[in-house]
Amino acid sequence: MTISKILIANRGEIALRVLRACKELGIATVAVHSTADADAMHVRLADESVCIGPPPSRDSYLNIHQIVAACEITGADAVHPGYGFLSENAKFADILDAHGITFIGPTAEHIRLMGDKITAKKTAVELGIPVVPGSAGEVLPENAMEIARQIGFPVLIKATAGGGGRGMKVAKNETELEEAVSTARSEALAAFGNDAVYMEKYLGHPRHIEVQVVGDGEGNAIHLGERDCSLQRRHQKVWEEANSPALNVEQRMKIGQICADAMKKMKYRGAGTIEFLYENGEFYFIEMNTRLQVEHPITEAITGIDLVHEQIRVASGGGLSVTQDEITFSGHAIECRINAEDPRTFVPSPGTITHFHAPGGLGVRVDSGAYAGYKIPPYYDSLIGKLIVHGRTRVECMMRLRRVLDEFVVDGIKTTLPLFQDLVANQDIANGDYDIHWLEDYLARTAP
Ligand code: ADP
Numbered sequence: 299m300t301i302s303k304i305l306i307a308n309r310g311e312i313a314l315r316v317l318r319a320c321k322e323l324g325i326a327t328v329a330v331h332s333t334a335d336a337d338a339m340h341v342r343l344a345d346e347s348v349c350i351g352p353p354p355s356r357d358s359y360l361n362i363h364q365i366v367a368a369c370e371i372t373g374a375d376a377v378h379p380g381y382g383f384l385s386e387n388a389k390f391a392d393i394l395d396a397h398g399i400t401f402i403g404p405t406a407e408h409i410r411l412m413g414d415k416i417t418a419k420k421t422a423v424e425l426g427i428p429v430v431p432g433s434a435g436e437v438l439p440e441n442a443m444e445i446a447r448q449i450g451f452p453v454l455i456k457a458t459a460g461g462g463g464r465g466m467k468v469a470k471n472e473t474e475l476e477e478a479v480s481t482a483r484s485e486a487l488a489a490f491g492n493d494a495v496y497m498e499k500y501l502g503h504p505r506h507i508e509v510q511v512v513g514d515g516e517g518n519a520i521h522l523g524e525r526d527c528s529l530q531r532r533h534q535k536v537w538e539e540a541n542s543p544a545l546n547v548e549q550r551m552k553i554g555q556i557c558a559d560a561m562k563k564m565k566y567r568g569a570g571t572i573e574f575l576y577e578n579g580e581f582y583f584i585e586m587n588t589r590l591q592v593e594h595p596i597t598e599a600i601t602g603i604d605l606v607h608e609q610i611r612v613a614s615g616g617g618l619s620v621t622q623d624e625i626t627f628s629g630h631a632i633e634c635r636i637n638a639e640d641p642r643t644f645v646p647s648p649g650t651i652t653h654f655h656a657p658g659g660l661g662v663r664v665d666s667g668a669y670a671g672y673k674i675p676p677y678y679d680s681l682i683g684k685l686i687v688h689g690r691t692r693v694e695c696m697m698r699l700r701r702v703l704d705e706f707v708v709d710g711i712k713t714t715l716p717l718f719q720d721l722v723a724n725q726d727i728a729n730g731d732y733d734i735h736w737l738e739d740y741l742a743r744t745a746p
Contacts, residue, residue: 301325301376301400301614305369306340308380309359311665311683312590313340316378319606328372330365332358334675339667346372353677359383362390369399376400376613378606382679385589386413402613404568404588405515412570412586416458416496422583425560430575430582432498442479443472445497452500455479457486460585463533464489468500501582503733504575506530507542509557510597512605514612515567520622521554522597522605529721529737531644536714536737537721538593538633540600543692543730544576550627553581558622569594569609575734592635592684595663599631599688630692632699634718636666636708637680641717642746648676652710657702661688661695674711682713692730696722720744 305328306316313329317340320327329344334353341347348368351358358364360383369377377394379385379402391406403409412418416436422429433445436458446453446469455478457465465486469478479495487493505528513519526542527535541550557572571591574581594605603620611619638647650673656664666683668674674682687702689695700722706715721727726736 299400299614301610303328303372303374304376304378304402304610305330305365305372305374306344306378306380307359307365307384308378308382309335309338309340309678310667310681312380312382312592313338314343314667315665316380316606317343319604319610320378322604323607323610325610328368328374330359330368332677334677337672339669339672348372353675355383355678362387362393366393366397366399369394369397374399376402376610378402378609379589381589381592386587388413400613402568402609404566404570408564408566409588412588414458415456415460415585416494418586419496419583421564422560422586425563427556427560427572427583428574428581430498430501430584433496435496436494437479437497439476439479439483442475442497446472446475449497449499452502453478454498454500455482455495456498457482457490457492458494458496459486459490459492461490465495466533501575501577503735504528504577504582505542505544505732506535506573506734507545507553507576507581508571508573508591509554510569510571510591510594510605511557511561511566512569512608512612512618513561513564513566514617515565516617517562517565518618519558519561519566520618520620520625521558522601522603522625523550523554523627525591525593525596527593528732528734529727530734531737531741535593536635537718538596539692540596540631541627542576549579567612569605592681593633595665595684595686596631596633599661599663599686600627600629601625602628629688629690630695631686631688632695633687634685634699634703635681635714636683636685636706637714638674638682638711639680639714640712641714642741644714646676646680647712648674648680649711650674651682651708653707654709655705655707656683657685657705659698659702661698662686662702663688668708682708685718696728 303326329347350364388406467478510522529537663686
Protein backbone atom coordinates (compact mmCIF):
# COMPACT_ATOMS: atom_id res chain seq x y z
CA MET A 299 0.00 0.00 0.00
CA THR A 300 1.28 3.48 -0.72
CA ILE A 301 1.28 6.30 1.78
CA SER A 302 0.52 9.69 0.24
CA LYS A 303 -0.24 11.92 3.23
CA ILE A 304 1.16 11.63 6.76
CA LEU A 305 -0.28 13.32 9.82
CA ILE A 306 2.44 13.98 12.38
CA ALA A 307 0.96 13.51 15.85
CA ASN A 308 3.65 15.41 17.72
CA ARG A 309 5.30 18.80 18.18
CA GLY A 310 8.72 20.42 18.51
CA GLU A 311 11.91 19.12 16.97
CA ILE A 312 10.58 15.60 16.34
CA ALA A 313 7.58 16.89 14.35
CA LEU A 314 10.05 18.79 12.16
CA ARG A 315 12.29 15.75 11.90
CA VAL A 316 9.45 13.60 10.57
CA LEU A 317 8.29 16.38 8.25
CA ARG A 318 11.73 16.56 6.67
CA ALA A 319 11.67 12.84 5.89
CA CYS A 320 8.18 13.10 4.38
CA LYS A 321 9.25 15.98 2.12
CA GLU A 322 12.25 14.01 0.90
CA LEU A 323 9.98 11.09 0.07
CA GLY A 324 7.44 13.30 -1.73
CA ILE A 325 4.74 12.59 0.86
CA ALA A 326 2.26 15.37 1.84
CA THR A 327 2.25 16.41 5.51
CA VAL A 328 -0.33 17.44 8.07
CA ALA A 329 0.74 19.11 11.31
CA VAL A 330 -1.49 19.08 14.37
CA HIS A 331 -1.05 21.58 17.17
CA SER A 332 -2.48 22.92 20.39
CA THR A 333 -3.48 26.58 20.66
CA ALA A 334 -0.16 27.18 22.46
CA ASP A 335 1.78 25.98 19.39
CA ALA A 336 0.03 28.02 16.67
CA ASP A 337 3.35 29.77 15.86
CA ALA A 338 5.49 26.64 15.99
CA MET A 339 7.85 25.79 13.14
CA HIS A 340 6.29 22.37 12.45
CA VAL A 341 2.98 24.12 11.80
CA ARG A 342 4.55 26.65 9.44
CA LEU A 343 6.43 24.06 7.40
CA ALA A 344 3.70 21.43 7.01
CA ASP A 345 1.47 21.43 3.92
CA GLU A 346 -1.65 21.62 6.10
CA SER A 347 -2.31 22.04 9.80
CA VAL A 348 -5.16 21.36 12.20
CA CYS A 349 -5.61 22.81 15.67
CA ILE A 350 -6.56 19.91 17.95
CA GLY A 351 -7.21 21.62 21.25
CA PRO A 352 -6.08 23.75 24.19
CA PRO A 353 -2.51 23.69 25.60
CA PRO A 354 -2.59 20.74 28.05
CA SER A 355 -1.31 17.61 26.28
CA ARG A 356 -4.21 15.47 27.45
CA ASP A 357 -6.57 17.81 25.57
CA SER A 358 -4.48 18.07 22.40
CA TYR A 359 -1.43 15.89 21.61
CA LEU A 360 -2.91 12.99 23.60
CA ASN A 361 -6.46 13.50 22.38
CA ILE A 362 -7.03 10.46 20.17
CA HIS A 363 -10.52 11.58 19.01
CA GLN A 364 -9.23 14.91 17.75
CA ILE A 365 -6.27 13.32 15.99
CA VAL A 366 -8.43 10.75 14.22
CA ALA A 367 -10.85 13.54 13.24
CA ALA A 368 -7.90 15.55 11.85
CA CYS A 369 -6.94 12.52 9.71
CA GLU A 370 -10.51 12.23 8.39
CA ILE A 371 -10.75 15.96 7.62
CA THR A 372 -7.42 16.14 5.80
CA GLY A 373 -7.51 12.69 4.21
CA ALA A 374 -4.23 11.62 5.83
CA ASP A 375 -3.68 7.91 5.24
CA ALA A 376 -0.96 7.41 7.88
CA VAL A 377 0.13 8.80 11.25
CA HIS A 378 3.68 9.17 12.53
CA PRO A 379 3.60 9.49 16.32
CA GLY A 380 7.21 10.66 16.88
CA TYR A 381 8.37 9.78 20.41
CA GLY A 382 6.53 10.29 23.70
CA PHE A 383 2.82 11.20 23.57
CA LEU A 384 0.98 8.40 21.67
CA SER A 385 4.03 6.62 20.25
CA GLU A 386 3.75 3.60 22.55
CA ASN A 387 -0.01 3.62 22.97
CA ALA A 388 -1.38 0.28 21.69
CA LYS A 389 -4.97 1.52 21.88
CA PHE A 390 -4.10 4.39 19.53
CA ALA A 391 -2.56 1.92 17.05
CA ASP A 392 -5.74 -0.22 17.27
CA ILE A 393 -8.04 2.77 16.73
CA LEU A 394 -6.09 3.95 13.67
CA ASP A 395 -6.23 0.43 12.31
CA ALA A 396 -10.01 0.34 12.77
CA HIS A 397 -10.21 3.55 10.74
CA GLY A 398 -8.03 2.20 7.95
CA ILE A 399 -5.22 4.62 8.81
CA THR A 400 -1.64 3.27 8.86
CA PHE A 401 0.21 3.64 12.17
CA ILE A 402 3.89 4.18 11.40
CA GLY A 403 5.27 1.87 14.05
CA PRO A 404 5.01 -1.70 15.25
CA THR A 405 1.82 -3.75 15.65
CA ALA A 406 -0.39 -2.97 18.68
CA GLU A 407 0.42 -6.49 19.90
CA HIS A 408 4.17 -5.79 19.96
CA ILE A 409 3.64 -2.42 21.68
CA ARG A 410 1.63 -4.18 24.42
CA LEU A 411 4.16 -6.99 24.75
CA MET A 412 7.05 -4.60 25.39
CA GLY A 413 5.00 -2.05 27.38
CA ASP A 414 4.64 -4.43 30.29
CA LYS A 415 8.12 -4.89 31.70
CA ILE A 416 7.62 -8.36 33.18
CA THR A 417 6.24 -9.68 29.88
CA ALA A 418 8.99 -7.85 28.00
CA LYS A 419 11.66 -9.52 30.11
CA LYS A 420 10.10 -12.97 29.65
CA THR A 421 9.94 -12.36 25.92
CA ALA A 422 13.57 -11.23 25.89
CA VAL A 423 14.61 -14.49 27.57
CA GLU A 424 12.63 -16.51 25.01
CA LEU A 425 14.28 -14.55 22.19
CA GLY A 426 17.79 -15.25 23.49
CA ILE A 427 18.50 -11.74 24.81
CA PRO A 428 20.52 -11.63 28.08
CA VAL A 429 18.57 -10.10 31.00
CA VAL A 430 19.33 -8.79 34.52
CA PRO A 431 18.94 -11.58 37.11
CA GLY A 432 15.68 -10.99 38.94
CA SER A 433 12.23 -12.19 39.95
CA ALA A 434 10.32 -14.35 37.49
CA GLY A 435 7.23 -12.18 37.80
CA GLU A 436 5.46 -9.79 40.16
CA VAL A 437 6.87 -9.34 43.65
CA LEU A 438 4.45 -9.06 46.59
CA PRO A 439 5.33 -7.76 50.08
CA GLU A 440 4.97 -11.31 51.48
CA ASN A 441 7.42 -12.98 49.08
CA ALA A 442 9.83 -10.05 48.62
CA MET A 443 12.39 -11.19 51.23
CA GLU A 444 12.68 -14.71 49.86
CA ILE A 445 13.16 -13.44 46.31
CA ALA A 446 15.66 -10.77 47.38
CA ARG A 447 17.76 -13.37 49.23
CA GLN A 448 17.81 -15.56 46.14
CA ILE A 449 18.90 -12.66 43.92
CA GLY A 450 21.35 -11.27 46.50
CA PHE A 451 21.50 -7.68 47.82
CA PRO A 452 21.54 -4.92 46.69
CA VAL A 453 18.27 -5.26 44.76
CA LEU A 454 16.15 -2.83 42.74
CA ILE A 455 12.36 -2.77 42.95
CA LYS A 456 10.83 -1.61 39.65
CA ALA A 457 7.30 -0.84 38.45
CA THR A 458 5.92 -3.28 35.88
CA ALA A 459 4.27 -0.38 34.07
CA GLY A 460 7.43 1.74 34.60
CA GLY A 461 8.76 4.69 32.68
CA GLY A 462 10.97 7.68 33.39
CA GLY A 463 12.54 5.99 36.40
CA ARG A 464 9.38 6.30 38.48
CA GLY A 465 8.41 3.57 40.93
CA MET A 466 12.04 2.47 41.23
CA LYS A 467 13.68 1.89 44.62
CA VAL A 468 16.98 0.35 45.74
CA ALA A 469 17.23 -1.86 48.83
CA LYS A 470 20.87 -2.23 49.89
CA ASN A 471 20.13 -4.81 52.58
CA GLU A 472 17.36 -6.74 54.36
CA THR A 473 16.51 -3.82 56.66
CA GLU A 474 15.72 -1.56 53.73
CA LEU A 475 13.63 -4.05 51.79
CA GLU A 476 10.17 -3.67 53.29
CA GLU A 477 10.13 0.09 52.89
CA ALA A 478 11.61 -0.03 49.37
CA VAL A 479 8.87 -2.42 48.22
CA SER A 480 6.07 -0.39 49.75
CA THR A 481 7.32 2.99 48.41
CA ALA A 482 7.90 1.52 44.95
CA ARG A 483 4.35 0.11 44.98
CA SER A 484 2.74 3.37 46.04
CA GLU A 485 4.82 5.42 43.56
CA ALA A 486 3.88 2.99 40.80
CA LEU A 487 0.21 3.26 41.71
CA ALA A 488 0.34 7.06 41.71
CA ALA A 489 2.26 7.27 38.42
CA PHE A 490 0.73 4.44 36.39
CA GLY A 491 -2.47 3.41 38.19
CA ASN A 492 -0.92 -0.03 38.68
CA ASP A 493 1.01 -1.03 41.80
CA ALA A 494 2.64 -4.19 40.39
CA VAL A 495 6.42 -4.29 40.94
CA TYR A 496 9.21 -6.74 40.18
CA MET A 497 12.76 -7.14 41.44
CA GLU A 498 16.19 -7.09 39.83
CA LYS A 499 19.78 -7.36 40.94
CA TYR A 500 21.01 -3.79 41.39
CA LEU A 501 24.10 -3.24 39.27
CA GLY A 502 26.58 -0.86 40.90
CA HIS A 503 28.45 0.77 38.03
CA PRO A 504 26.88 -0.11 34.70
CA ARG A 505 26.80 1.83 31.47
CA HIS A 506 23.55 2.28 29.57
CA ILE A 507 24.04 0.85 26.09
CA GLU A 508 21.18 0.44 23.62
CA VAL A 509 20.92 -1.23 20.24
CA GLN A 510 18.98 0.28 17.32
CA VAL A 511 16.96 -2.21 15.31
CA VAL A 512 14.60 -1.99 12.35
CA GLY A 513 12.35 -4.80 11.12
CA ASP A 514 10.10 -5.12 8.09
CA GLY A 515 7.34 -7.11 9.84
CA GLU A 516 7.97 -10.07 7.54
CA GLY A 517 10.89 -11.61 9.39
CA ASN A 518 13.74 -9.46 8.09
CA ALA A 519 15.52 -7.23 10.58
CA ILE A 520 18.79 -5.33 10.89
CA HIS A 521 20.72 -3.66 13.68
CA LEU A 522 22.41 -0.30 13.34
CA GLY A 523 24.90 -0.65 16.14
CA GLU A 524 24.66 0.81 19.62
CA ARG A 525 24.42 4.11 21.44
CA ASP A 526 25.94 4.84 24.83
CA CYS A 527 23.51 6.90 26.92
CA SER A 528 25.18 6.55 30.31
CA LEU A 529 25.34 10.29 30.96
CA GLN A 530 22.00 10.73 32.68
CA ARG A 531 20.40 12.87 35.31
CA ARG A 532 17.42 11.41 37.18
CA HIS A 533 17.25 8.66 34.56
CA GLN A 534 16.95 11.28 31.81
CA LYS A 535 19.57 11.06 29.07
CA VAL A 536 21.67 14.21 28.64
CA TRP A 537 24.52 13.28 26.27
CA GLU A 538 24.60 10.26 23.96
CA GLU A 539 27.30 8.80 21.74
CA ALA A 540 27.67 6.27 18.99
CA ASN A 541 29.63 4.08 19.09
CA SER A 542 30.01 3.39 22.78
CA PRO A 543 33.56 4.18 23.95
CA ALA A 544 33.34 0.94 25.99
CA LEU A 545 32.80 -1.59 23.19
CA ASN A 546 35.04 -3.06 20.54
CA VAL A 547 33.88 -4.17 17.08
CA GLU A 548 33.40 -7.82 18.08
CA GLN A 549 31.23 -6.89 21.08
CA ARG A 550 29.21 -4.47 18.91
CA MET A 551 28.52 -6.97 16.19
CA LYS A 552 27.74 -9.75 18.68
CA ILE A 553 25.11 -7.86 20.71
CA GLY A 554 23.77 -6.26 17.52
CA GLN A 555 23.29 -9.66 15.92
CA ILE A 556 21.55 -11.04 19.01
CA CYS A 557 19.08 -8.14 18.81
CA ALA A 558 18.54 -8.40 15.05
CA ASP A 559 17.94 -12.16 15.35
CA ALA A 560 15.41 -11.56 18.13
CA MET A 561 13.54 -9.07 15.94
CA LYS A 562 13.52 -11.56 13.06
CA LYS A 563 11.95 -14.19 15.33
CA MET A 564 9.31 -11.71 16.51
CA LYS A 565 8.64 -10.47 12.96
CA TYR A 566 9.03 -6.99 14.41
CA ARG A 567 7.95 -4.09 12.21
CA GLY A 568 9.47 -0.60 12.39
CA ALA A 569 12.23 1.00 14.40
CA GLY A 570 12.93 -0.09 17.95
CA THR A 571 15.57 0.17 20.63
CA ILE A 572 16.68 -2.58 22.93
CA GLU A 573 18.14 -1.11 26.10
CA PHE A 574 20.81 -2.79 28.18
CA LEU A 575 22.90 -2.13 31.22
CA TYR A 576 26.50 -3.14 30.57
CA GLU A 577 28.91 -4.10 33.32
CA ASN A 578 32.15 -6.14 33.33
CA GLY A 579 31.72 -7.18 29.72
CA GLU A 580 28.15 -8.45 30.18
CA PHE A 581 24.90 -7.07 28.72
CA TYR A 582 21.66 -7.08 30.73
CA PHE A 583 18.38 -6.25 28.97
CA ILE A 584 16.25 -3.69 30.82
CA GLU A 585 13.58 -2.72 28.29
CA MET A 586 12.62 -2.28 24.66
CA ASN A 587 11.21 0.96 23.27
CA THR A 588 8.93 0.31 20.33
CA ARG A 589 9.43 3.70 18.66
CA LEU A 590 11.98 6.20 17.38
CA GLN A 591 14.22 7.54 20.18
CA VAL A 592 15.27 11.15 20.79
CA GLU A 593 18.91 10.14 20.23
CA HIS A 594 18.39 8.36 16.88
CA PRO A 595 20.39 11.00 14.88
CA ILE A 596 23.76 9.78 16.20
CA THR A 597 23.01 6.39 14.67
CA GLU A 598 22.06 8.12 11.42
CA ALA A 599 25.34 10.06 11.52
CA ILE A 600 27.54 6.97 11.72
CA THR A 601 25.51 4.79 9.32
CA GLY A 602 24.18 7.34 6.82
CA ILE A 603 20.77 5.67 7.09
CA ASP A 604 17.66 7.82 7.59
CA LEU A 605 15.63 5.99 10.22
CA VAL A 606 12.39 7.84 9.51
CA HIS A 607 12.66 6.91 5.81
CA GLU A 608 13.03 3.28 6.93
CA GLN A 609 10.03 3.55 9.27
CA ILE A 610 7.85 4.92 6.47
CA ARG A 611 9.12 2.30 3.99
CA VAL A 612 8.33 -0.66 6.23
CA ALA A 613 4.96 0.81 7.30
CA SER A 614 3.93 0.95 3.66
CA GLY A 615 5.14 -2.59 3.00
CA GLY A 616 8.15 -1.47 1.00
CA GLY A 617 10.70 -3.40 3.08
CA LEU A 618 14.08 -2.27 4.37
CA SER A 619 16.32 -0.25 2.06
CA VAL A 620 19.50 -2.04 3.19
CA THR A 621 20.72 -5.46 4.26
CA GLN A 622 22.93 -6.00 7.30
CA ASP A 623 25.98 -6.57 5.10
CA GLU A 624 25.52 -3.19 3.42
CA ILE A 625 25.65 -1.27 6.70
CA THR A 626 28.98 0.30 7.59
CA PHE A 627 29.81 2.25 10.73
CA SER A 628 31.79 5.36 10.04
CA GLY A 629 33.39 7.61 12.66
CA HIS A 630 31.90 8.82 15.88
CA ALA A 631 28.86 10.97 16.77
CA ILE A 632 27.73 12.77 19.93
CA GLU A 633 24.35 14.31 20.69
CA CYS A 634 23.73 17.02 23.28
CA ARG A 635 20.15 17.64 24.37
CA ILE A 636 19.65 21.38 24.53
CA ASN A 637 16.96 22.03 27.13
CA ALA A 638 15.39 25.31 28.19
CA GLU A 639 16.59 24.75 31.74
CA ASP A 640 19.06 26.12 34.22
CA PRO A 641 22.29 24.22 33.43
CA ARG A 642 22.89 23.39 37.10
CA THR A 643 19.50 23.07 38.80
CA PHE A 644 17.65 21.89 35.66
CA VAL A 645 14.69 24.07 36.63
CA PRO A 646 12.71 24.78 33.41
CA SER A 647 13.23 28.21 31.88
CA PRO A 648 10.38 28.91 29.47
CA GLY A 649 10.16 32.35 27.86
CA THR A 650 11.01 34.11 24.62
CA ILE A 651 14.21 33.37 22.72
CA THR A 652 15.62 36.78 21.77
CA HIS A 653 18.56 35.63 19.63
CA PHE A 654 19.15 32.25 18.05
CA HIS A 655 22.16 31.26 16.00
CA ALA A 656 22.71 27.61 15.15
CA PRO A 657 26.28 26.47 14.47
CA GLY A 658 27.30 24.91 11.16
CA GLY A 659 30.18 23.38 9.26
CA LEU A 660 31.20 19.84 8.40
CA GLY A 661 29.69 17.13 10.58
CA VAL A 662 27.18 19.38 12.37
CA ARG A 663 23.43 18.80 12.60
CA VAL A 664 20.96 20.87 14.60
CA ASP A 665 17.44 19.49 14.98
CA SER A 666 15.35 22.26 16.49
CA GLY A 667 12.13 24.16 15.99
CA ALA A 668 13.50 27.20 17.84
CA TYR A 669 14.06 30.63 16.25
CA ALA A 670 14.60 34.22 17.39
CA GLY A 671 11.29 35.52 18.71
CA TYR A 672 9.98 32.02 19.52
CA LYS A 673 8.09 31.89 22.79
CA ILE A 674 8.62 28.53 24.53
CA PRO A 675 5.30 27.40 25.95
CA PRO A 676 5.45 26.18 29.57
CA TYR A 677 3.21 23.15 28.97
CA TYR A 678 5.55 20.62 27.40
CA ASP A 679 8.98 19.10 27.96
CA SER A 680 11.91 21.49 27.90
CA LEU A 681 13.87 20.03 24.96
CA ILE A 682 14.32 22.88 22.48
CA GLY A 683 16.86 21.30 20.22
CA LYS A 684 19.47 18.64 19.68
CA LEU A 685 23.02 19.24 18.61
CA ILE A 686 24.58 16.31 16.78
CA VAL A 687 28.27 16.34 15.86
CA HIS A 688 30.06 13.76 13.75
CA GLY A 689 33.80 13.22 13.27
CA ARG A 690 36.04 10.55 11.74
CA THR A 691 37.30 9.64 15.20
CA ARG A 692 36.05 10.28 18.74
CA VAL A 693 38.85 12.80 19.25
CA GLU A 694 37.87 14.71 16.12
CA CYS A 695 34.23 14.60 17.20
CA MET A 696 35.07 16.02 20.65
CA MET A 697 37.22 18.82 19.17
CA ARG A 698 34.42 19.68 16.76
CA LEU A 699 31.85 19.65 19.56
CA ARG A 700 33.98 22.07 21.56
CA ARG A 701 34.12 24.45 18.58
CA VAL A 702 30.42 24.12 17.83
CA LEU A 703 29.26 24.73 21.41
CA ASP A 704 31.11 28.06 21.37
CA GLU A 705 29.21 29.07 18.23
CA PHE A 706 25.72 28.20 19.46
CA VAL A 707 23.78 31.29 20.59
CA VAL A 708 20.46 31.03 22.41
CA ASP A 709 19.62 34.24 24.29
CA GLY A 710 16.65 35.27 26.41
CA ILE A 711 16.30 31.99 28.30
CA LYS A 712 18.58 29.67 30.24
CA THR A 713 19.76 26.54 28.43
CA THR A 714 21.88 23.49 29.18
CA LEU A 715 24.57 24.65 26.69
CA PRO A 716 27.02 25.73 29.46
CA LEU A 717 26.83 22.24 31.00
CA PHE A 718 27.99 20.73 27.70
CA GLN A 719 30.87 23.21 27.54
CA ASP A 720 31.98 21.87 30.95
CA LEU A 721 31.51 18.24 29.93
CA VAL A 722 33.41 18.51 26.66
CA ALA A 723 36.40 19.89 28.59
CA ASN A 724 36.31 17.16 31.24
CA GLN A 725 39.07 14.54 31.34
CA ASP A 726 36.82 11.56 32.26
CA ILE A 727 34.55 12.40 29.33
CA ALA A 728 37.56 12.79 27.05
CA ASN A 729 38.65 9.31 28.14
CA GLY A 730 35.15 7.90 27.66
CA ASP A 731 35.42 6.81 31.28
CA TYR A 732 31.95 7.16 32.81
CA ASP A 733 29.00 5.07 34.02
CA ILE A 734 25.30 5.83 34.70
CA HIS A 735 26.15 7.58 38.00
CA TRP A 736 28.97 9.75 36.68
CA LEU A 737 26.91 12.83 35.78
CA GLU A 738 24.99 13.00 39.07
CA ASP A 739 28.24 12.56 41.01
CA TYR A 740 29.90 15.26 38.90
CA LEU A 741 27.01 17.68 39.44
CA ALA A 742 27.10 17.08 43.20
CA ARG A 743 30.90 17.44 43.29
CA THR A 744 30.98 20.69 41.33
CA ALA A 745 27.82 22.31 42.77
CA PRO A 746 28.36 26.05 43.35
P1 ADP B 1 12.28 3.41 32.98
O1 ADP B 1 11.43 2.78 31.95
O2 ADP B 1 11.53 3.84 34.22
O3 ADP B 1 13.16 4.49 32.43
P2 ADP B 1 14.46 1.43 32.89
O4 ADP B 1 14.26 0.00 33.16
O5 ADP B 1 14.67 1.85 31.47
O6 ADP B 1 13.23 2.24 33.54
O7 ADP B 1 15.67 1.97 33.77
C1 ADP B 1 15.99 3.33 33.81
C2 ADP B 1 17.36 3.53 34.41
O8 ADP B 1 17.39 3.02 35.76
C3 ADP B 1 18.49 2.81 33.69
O9 ADP B 1 18.98 3.55 32.59
C4 ADP B 1 19.51 2.71 34.82
O10 ADP B 1 20.12 4.00 34.99
C5 ADP B 1 18.65 2.42 36.04
N1 ADP B 1 18.48 0.96 36.26
C6 ADP B 1 17.47 0.18 35.76
N2 ADP B 1 17.62 -1.12 36.14
C7 ADP B 1 18.75 -1.17 36.91
C8 ADP B 1 19.45 -2.22 37.60
N3 ADP B 1 19.01 -3.50 37.61
N4 ADP B 1 20.59 -1.89 38.27
C9 ADP B 1 21.03 -0.61 38.30
N5 ADP B 1 20.44 0.42 37.67
C10 ADP B 1 19.29 0.16 36.98
